[in-house]
Amino acid sequence: MRNLPLHAPIGRAAHKAAPLVALAVLANLIAWSPAVAVNPDEMLSDPALEARARSLSSELRCLVCRNQSIDDSNADLARDLRLLVRERLQAGDSDAQTEAFIVARYGNFVLLKPPVQWNTALLWAGPALFLAVAAFGAFRWVRLRAPLTASDVPAPLSADEEVQIQSILREKELL
Amino acid sequence: MTALIGDFSLILALCFALLQAAVPLLPFRRRDPSLAAFVDTAALAQCAFIALAFACLTYAFVTSDFSLAVVAANSHTTKPLLYKISGVWGNHEGSMVLWVLILSAFGASVAVFGQDIPDRLRSRTLAVHALIGAAFLVFILATSNPFWTLANPPQNGEGLNPILQDPGLAIHPPCLYLGYVGFSMTFSFSVAALIEGRVDAAWARWVRPWALAAWCFLTIGITLGSGWAYYTLGWGGWWFWDPVENASLMPWLSGTALLHSALVVERRNTLVSWTILLGILTFSLSLVGTFLVRSGILTSVHAFAEDPTRGTYILLMVSGFTGGALALYAARVSALRAGPAFALVSRESGLVLNNVLLCTALFTVVLGTFYPLIVDAIGGDKISVGRPYYTRTFIPIVIPLLLAMPVGPMLRWKRAELLAALHRLNKAAIAAVVVGAAVLALTFGREFVAAFFLAMAAWLVVGSLIALARRVQLGTAPFDTTLNLLRTTPRAYYGLVLGHLGVGVLVAGIAGVSTWGTEHIGALKVGQSFELSGNLLRLTDVRDVEGPNYQARRALFEVTRRGHLVARLQSERRFYPVRQQETTAAGIHTNLISNLYVAIGDPDASGAWTVRFYYHPFMPWVWIGGLTMALGGFVSLSDRRFRVGAAQRSARALALPSSA
Numbered sequence: 001m002r003n004l005p006l007h008a009p010i011g012r013a014a015h016k017a018a019p020l021v022a023l024a025v026l027a028n029l030i031a032w033s034p035a036v037a038v039n040p041d042e043m044l045s046d047p048a049l050e051a052r053a054r055s056l057s058s059e060l061r062c063l064v065c066r067n068q069s070i071d072d073s074n075a076d077l078a079r080d081l082r083l084l085v086r087e088r089l090q091a092g093d094s095d096a097q098t099e100a101f102i103v104a105r106y107g108n109f110v111l112l113k114p115p116v117q118w119n120t121a122l123l124w125a126g127p128a129l130f131l132a133v134a135a136f137g138a139f140r141w142v143r144l145r146a147p148l149t150a151s152d153v154p155a156p157l158s159a160d161e162e163v164q165i166q167s168i169l170r171e172k173e174l175l
Numbered sequence: 176m177t178a179l180i181g182d183f184s185l186i187l188a189l190c191f192a193l194l195q196a197a198v199p200l201l202p203f204r205r206r207d208p209s210l211a212a213f214v215d216t217a218a219l220a221q222c223a224f225i226a227l228a229f230a231c232l233t234y235a236f237v238t239s240d241f242s243l244a245v246v247a248a249n250s251h252t253t254k255p256l257l258y259k260i261s262g263v264w265g266n267h268e269g270s271m272v273l274w275v276l277i278l279s280a281f282g283a284s285v286a287v288f289g290q291d292i293p294d295r296l297r298s299r300t301l302a303v304h305a306l307i308g309a310a311f312l313v314f315i316l317a318t319s320n321p322f323w324t325l326a327n328p329p330q331n332g333e334g335l336n337p338i339l340q341d342p343g344l345a346i347h348p349p350c351l352y353l354g355y356v357g358f359s360m361t362f363s364f365s366v367a368a369l370i371e372g373r374v375d376a377a378w379a380r381w382v383r384p385w386a387l388a389a390w391c392f393l394t395i396g397i398t399l400g401s402g403w404a405y406y407t408l409g410w411g412g413w414w415f416w417d418p419v420e421n422a423s424l425m426p427w428l429s430g431t432a433l434l435h436s437a438l439v440v441e442r443r444n445t446l447v448s449w450t451i452l453l454g455i456l457t458f459s460l461s462l463v464g465t466f467l468v469r470s471g472i473l474t475s476v477h478a479f480a481e482d483p484t485r486g487t488y489i490l491l492m493v494s495g496f497t498g499g500a501l502a503l504y505a506a507r508v509s510a511l512r513a514g515p516a517f518a519l520v521s522r523e524s525g526l527v528l529n530n531v532l533l534c535t536a537l538f539t540v541v542l543g544t545f546y547p548l549i550v551d552a553i554g555g556d557k558i559s560v561g562r563p564y565y566t567r568t569f570i571p572i573v574i575p576l577l578l579a580m581p582v583g584p585m586l587r588w589k590r591a592e593l594l595a596a597l598h599r600l601n602k603a604a605i606a607a608v609v610v611g612a613a614v615l616a617l618t619f620g621r622e623f624v625a626a627f628f629l630a631m632a633a634w635l636v637v638g639s640l641i642a643l644a645r646r647v648q649l650g651t652a653p654f655d656t657t658l659n660l661l662r663t664t665p666r667a668y669y670g671l672v673l674g675h676l677g678v679g680v681l682v683a684g685i686a687g688v689s690t691w692g693t694e695h696i697g698a699l700k701v702g703q704s705f706e707l708s709g710n711l712l713r714l715t716d717v718r719d720v721e722g723p724n725y726q727a728r729r730a731l732f733e734v735t736r737r738g739h740l741v742a743r744l745q746s747e748r749r750f751y752p753v754r755q756q757e758t759t760a761a762g763i764h765t766n767l768i769s770n771l772y773v774a775i776g777d778p779d780a781s782g783a784w785t786v787r788f789y790y791h792p793f794m795p796w797v798w799i800g801g802l803t804m805a806l807g808g809f810v811s812l813s814d815r816r817f818r819v820g821a822a823q824r825s826a827r828a829l830a831l832p833s834s835a
Contacts, residue, residue, distance in 0.1 A: 038696055039785055040785060067561050107557060109559055112560075114560055119556055127568045130538045138528070139519075145513065145517075
């Protein structure tokens with residue numbers, strides 16, 4: 001069966017408009033990579049190790065993609081990282097050691113779950129702080145308002161008023 | 176010629192927008208009754224000229240008029256007609272024209288359908304609205320004019336990004352824009368109310384339909400976007416916490432809060448200043464969304480126009496409108512009367528809690544989206560905020576929101592009994608416990624999280640149904656009465672039931688697919704097969720096909736379950752020569768409860784194809800839930816309460832007897 005030359009045109013066009021094509025390829029890389037992530041040839045034969053690799057890679061960011069994990073990306077760099085993760089795991093590293101290994105090379109940027117440290121304290125504590133302040137504020141606001149008085153609870157309508165209201169409603173087509 | 180007409184139309188629209196803004200806001204002839212009529216006409220004229228410009232641009236795309244720079248850069252003669260048309264908004268310039276078209280259409284609808292709004296309020300609302308329109312028109316004319324022409328038009332265009340050549344993408348942006356831009360109406364109403372210094376229940380009734388319409392479209396837009404990501408990315412992801420998705424989620428969350436707080440204003444005339452603030456905030460967040468997408472500060476696939484000049488202008492616009500409105504708010508908020516009191520346990524308080532939780536969820540998304548920028552700016556450190564962060568922060572905030580959701584409609588206005596309200600929900604609680612226990616039992620206690628969220632889903636769904644059952648006195652009154660009540664219950668109430676029900680379905684979908692979704696990635700030669708969760712996938716054929724403007728490698732699959740054919744699927748890898756790009760079209764089979772999903776990859780050295788096969792139980796419910804929520808919004812929108820003015824007029828005109 002004939003294989004469709006899926007990548008060939010890029011090569012053919014390359015000598016004509018190399019900079020343009022390079023740009024297109026780059027744009028393609030940096031875009032959300034459509035399709036594919038982990039390839040069968042990358043997978044480890046030990047299912048337990050492979051499962052650990054998968055769960056680790058889903059928390060590592062593909063550096064050239066947009067908020068995509070290396071597990072979901074088909075960029076070459078993501079593949080390299082996936083292989084690196086598997087290499088470390090096979091060498092007997094724990095999950096934490098593997099992660100530390102990768103962070104040492106690529107920085108915190110590679111972690112989709114930002115580490116808890118001084119400059120992310122607000123990020124992690126922010127939602128809880130906001131909730132506490134908002135809930136307290138709302139509670140005080142509701143409480144501090146003039147309390148419900150007898151006049152706030154209206155007396156039931158008299159028979160006359162009832163008739164009146166029915167006629168108004170009917171007129172306004174609300175009934 | 177087309178370019179000239181289009182360009183000129185935009186300039187004329189700008190003139191009308193400026194007049195529409197100036198006349199009611201400048202301090203002369205304020206009492207003149209013809210003023211309101213003038214503003215209405217200006218709003219219609221502004222809309223008409225933008226529509227003309229949009230038509231010109233569409234014409235240029237359909238006829239492949241490459242003398243226009245934007246057509247040359249984004250279209251191609253071989254592109255199918257649908258994508259020539261959707262190409263109009265598949266680029267920065269054209270999408271901005273669509274943006275102002277929708278903006279002016281909202282203004283024109285207020286001019287046409289808002290005749291029962293007092294003239295002064297309507298004129299001022301339209302004036303504020305025209306200011307937004309004028310700012311965007313200046314932005315288009317100065318930095319992103321789609322009618323800029325090329326001195327030497329090329330033979331053919333550069334084509335549209337293949338990722339955008341998709342029916343979902345043809346309707347996703349217009350829906351999203353209807354949502355984003357729709358909230359401009361609540362912004363204008365809020366600012367106009369601040370200028371008036373008076374807000375009452377009637378104001379809430381006028382503004383709510385616009386907020387509701389915008390919310391519905393935003394909900395549909397987000398749902399469609401997630402569906403598009405699902406089938407186009409080739410591995411079944413449907414939400415990434417990508418900055419641009421967050422940009423649409425932010426106004427959605429604050430818009431949802433707005434819908435609920437506007438209810439309190441409408442019914443009880445309290446929470447007024449808070450609702451005004453939300454009205455301003457929601458549109459500001461929509462503008463921030465635009466800023467995020469256009470500026471390239473937070474890059475994403477959606478950022479088809481990354482240009483710092485445009486970003487700066489939009490940033491100025493965001494800060495101008497938000498800052499101006501907030502300054503006005505600060506100056507005028509004391510003039511707004513605090514409404515009547517209510518008890519700590521009451522429908523009002525329930526809605527306050529709703530707002531507190533929704534705003535916290537909103538704050539979390541804002542924090543997660545912008546924090547990396549802040550850290551980068553102050554410390555030079557680069558961090559990423561992805562799914563694991565939101566799982567740990569956003570979800571825990573949503574849990575109490577979901578828990579409280581069915582309780583709200585059980586509470587009375589002013590003062591309520593919490594225990595009585597909970598007692599009314601005992602069937603929902605039983606349903607939740609049964610579902611949770613069943614899931615735990617079936618999974619031998621392993622899937623605690625799934626059991627919890629499915630129990631929550633049952634709580635929401637049954638809770639919503641109980642709200643309806645109580646409303647129509649099902650079981651407590653004679654059946655005739657119930658039937659009668661079913662007919663007379665306001666549509667807004669059905670909207671509530673459907674909206675909350677949709678959330679339940681959505682929660683079930685998310686819980687189900689995250690827990691039981693399975694995948695198998697393997698290499699298959701034609702005729703070979705592998706199994707996943709009882710589904711046997713066989714690759715039956717791989718062939719090359721020609722699309723209208725692409726070449727594709729199409730793989731055909733058969734899925735059988737216990738020997739019975741379940742589905743025939745096909746997946747394609749498409750290559751677009753014009754753009755030198757590849758896309759994937761996944762093969763999806765759905766039975767509305769679960770999806771089978773297959774995507775073909777590259778061949779390996781031995782000629783076997785990489786095949787990704789996914790089993791996604793409950794996946795369709797995510798979108799069914801989203802669309803049910805939007806449906807609830809539309810049903811609510813059709814409530815006659817919002818049409819009372821119109822009904823009165825037509826009744827008088829036709830002298831029809833009262834229908835009830």
